Amino acid sequence: MGNVLVITEHMKGEFQDISFEMLGQARKLANGGKCSALVFGSMKGRSSELGAADRVLCLGGSDDFNPEAYSSAALQVIQSESPDLVLVGSTSMGLDLAPVLGVSLDLPVISYCSSVETSGDSFEFKSQLYGGKMEVNSTAPKAVAMVLAGSYSAEAGKSGGSATAEDVTADFGSGKVKFKELIEPEAADVDITQSDILVAVGRGIGSKDDIEVVQELAENLKADLACSRPIVDAGWLPKSCQVGKSGLKVNPKVYIALGISGAPEHLEGMKSSSTIIAINTDKTAPIFDFAHYGMTEDLFDICEELEDSLS
Amino acid sequence: MKIAVLLKQVPDLAEELEVDDSGKALDTEYIKFKLDEYDEHALEEAVCLKEAGQASEITAIALDGDEVDKALFTSMAKGADKAIKIMGAEVEGSRAGASIFAEAVGTEYDLIMTGVQSVDDREGMMGPMLSSILKIPCLSVVTRVEGGDNGIVVHKEYFGGLMASFDVQVPAVLGIQAARQTPRYAPVSKVRQIQESASIEEKSLNGASETVKSEVTSMAPPTKTGGAKMLGSVDELVELLKEKGVA
Numbered sequence A: 001m002g003n004v005l006v007i008t009e010h011m012k013g014e015f016q017d018i019s020f021e022m023l024g025q026a027r028k029l030a031n032g033g034k035c036s037a038l039v040f041g042s043m044k045g046r047s048s049e050l051g052a053a054d055r056v057l058c059l060g061g062s063d064d065f066n067p068e069a070y071s072s073a074a075l076q077v078i079q080s081e082s083p084d085l086v087l088v089g090s091t092s093m094g095l096d097l098a099p100v101l102g103v104s105l106d107l108p109v110i111s112y113c114s115s116v117e118t119s120g121d122s123f124e125f126k127s128q129l130y131g132g133k134m135e136v137n138s139t140a141p142k143a144v145a146m147v148l149a150g151s152y153s154a155e156a157g158k159s160g161g162s163a164t165a166e167d168v169t170a171d172f173g174s175g176k177v178k179f180k181e182l183i184e185p186e187a188a189d190v191d192i193t194q195s196d197i198l199v200a201v202g203r204g205i206g207s208k209d210d211i212e213v214v215q216e217l218a219e220n221l222k223a224d225l226a227c228s229r230p231i232v233d234a235g236w237l238p239k240s241c242q243v244g245k246s247g248l249k250v251n252p253k254v255y256i257a258l259g260i261s262g263a264p265e266h267l268e269g270m271k272s273s274s275t276i277i278a279i280n281t282d283k284t285a286p287i288f289d290f291a292h293y294g295m296t297e298d299l300f301d302i303c304e305e306l307e308d309s310l311s
Numbered sequence B: 001m002k003i004a005v006l007l008k009q010v011p012d013l014a015e016e017l018e019v020d021d022s023g024k025a026l027d028t029e030y031i032k033f034k035l036d037e038y039d040e041h042a043l044e045e046a047v048c049l050k051e052a053g054q055a056s057e058i059t060a061i062a063l064d065g066d067e068v069d070k071a072l073f074t075s076m077a078k079g080a081d082k083a084i085k086i087m088g089a090e091v092e093g094s095r096a097g098a099s100i101f102a103e104a105v106g107t108e109y110d111l112i113m114t115g116v117q118s119v120d121d122r123e124g125m126m127g128p129m130l131s132s133i134l135k136i137p138c139l140s141v142v143t144r145v146e147g148g149d150n151g152i153v154v155h156k157e158y159f160g161g162l163m164a165s166f167d168v169q170v171p172a173v174l175g176i177q178a179a180r181q182t183p184r185y186a187p188v189s190k191v192r193q194i195q196e197s198a199s200i201e202e203k204s205l206n207g208a209s210e211t212v213k214s215e216v217t218s219m220a221p222p223t224k225t226g227g228a229k230m231l232g233s234v235d236e237l238v239e240l241l242k243e244k245g246v247a
Helices: A017-030 A040-050 A066-083 A092-105 A208-220 A231-232 A262-272 A299-310 B039-051 B068-080 B093-104 B125-134 B188-197 B234-241
Strands: A004-007 A035-039 A055-058 A087-089 A111-120 A120-131 A134-140 A143-147 A164-167 A177-183 A197-201 A224-227 A254-257 A276-279 A294-295 B002-007 B010-011 B033-035 B056-064 B080-088 B111-115 B138-147 B152-156 B162-168 B172-176 B201-204 B214-220
Touching: A004 A066, A017 A035, A017 A087, A017 A111, A017 A143, A035 A040, A035 A066, A040 A055, A040 A164, A055 B152, A066 A092, A066 A177, A066 A224, A066 B138, A087 A092, A092 A143, A092 A262, A092 B093, A092 B125, A092 B138, A111 A134, A120 A143, A134 B201, A177 A294, A197 A208, A208 A224, A208 A299, A224 A231, A224 B010, A254 A299, A276 B234, A294 B234, A299 B039, A299 B188, A299 B234, B002 B093, B002 B125, B033 B039, B039 B056, B039 B111, B039 B172, B056 B068, B056 B093, B068 B080, B068 B188, B093 B125, B125 B138, B125 B172, B138 B162
Parallel strands: A004 A035, A004 A087, A035 A055, A055 A164, A087 A143, A111 A143, A197 A224, A197 A254, A254 A276, A276 A294, B002 B056, B002 B111, B056 B080, B080 B201, B111 B172, B138 B172
Antiparallel strands: A111 A120, A120 A134, A134 B214, A177 B162, B010 B033, B138 B152, B152 B162
16 A cells, blocks of 8 residues: 565574565565555575565665664654555664654654554554553554564565666764774573473562572473563573563573563563463563463462372 | 762552552552562662772662662661752653653763663663663663773673673763672661751753653553463472472
8 A cells, every 4th residue: 555664683694584574464464555664784695585575775884783873863764755554663772763763754654563564545453562461553654663583574574576687875873972892692501492391480480599499390291491571680690591572582482471461672582482371460560471281370389280290 | 970860769669559540550548669679679788899899979869759768768777878859840751751761860960870661661771771861871771880980881681690891981870789788788777867967859841841652551460361370288389399200
């Protein structure tokens, strides 16, 4: 129904999956209009991978993401292309781009989108708010939408268009922000992305001392220990244990979530697990919509009883 | 370096949330509000900068609202030097929030720190919107800030523990994901003491009027997609774990 532009993301020479996910949906939404992808740096060389795009607009510039430079350049391209809809990932990079583009272009920004569809002459958005506890539907004829990773299949973004590469030029900002270097994560004792069984603990744990209880359960089940973001922020477990958007993506055979509410950021990292068992005292916790099995019990009671049953 | 920390009260997600009669917004009558967690991290990182001798003064700023005085006094108990409450503004959404905060901070601060996002910002994130209005740089998902001679060094987190560092000229806006350490706790006695000795400056601002360009049509808890099969006892759980080859 209109022209849709996707701002792609890449890291270390590879497009991130979110780029393909958005592109597949952009192709569907364009429905006769142009489906364009904006790429940065040397990714021009891989533009043919963006198969769902009609046009791949290649901006050049550095491969290293720079909030100021990328938003400044993207803004100029969008101003000259004036698409009806701009799709940006609800990611670390997207957070630096979408709100800035929205204000500069005087377009509404719609965050946390798990769905973007057309509805008459407008677009219709479904946003996951309040940690996934509420879904808000909204419409706008033109917008910048931030799409949650995992909302669409990446495969659809790889075919259907012609992916014709075009060079575009823009100014990359005034250099107030300078990229220094990438900082790799510290090597972990356990690589939870390789684990078959994970026992993951969230905010429901309440205190650092109680981590031991869950640790013991994990050992008894021959599982590795994982957690959600608040546990890492509190300094109770290392970053290498964190599952979710800013942490790791895991797909164990069994994922046991203890005291994890299931905010979209966490689900992004674990929803492909074969079997998800959630234990949470809050019966309205979003995790129960994604889990295969659930129990509304106190996690400590469960840990204790399991221990007794297993020994 | 003068720092402004922008704070916001958000619904406590531990509470049961309900939709109001309009079917488009949260029923806020009975819910409890608390300081946005990312904002707490923003304040903590600011206080750490001051303790390291890299910041001279911290001002906590919030819009008037439920329990805002308590949040501001608590911020002072944790290390903010001043507190400002913005009065008289009808603010809904991050875009309108960014406009009014832009008016409130002006060019007075070298660094504006706030939480990277909040659970209710449907209209984008306030920090980067504010930076766009002020025409200064913004970095989001920040986990560390260090003061330097000609600006600051900032760590931004991507995914899987991967980060990048940036040199940033001030003034700048930072959306904080996590402080370098767990946000400190202010004992009630200390908050009370501050309440008696310090005061909150009240600033009346109108804010720019914003044209609504996206319209909320409905709000509802997510449709249950079948969801989890609920287990009635630990015995059932043990059975299941055995079946899946775990126990």
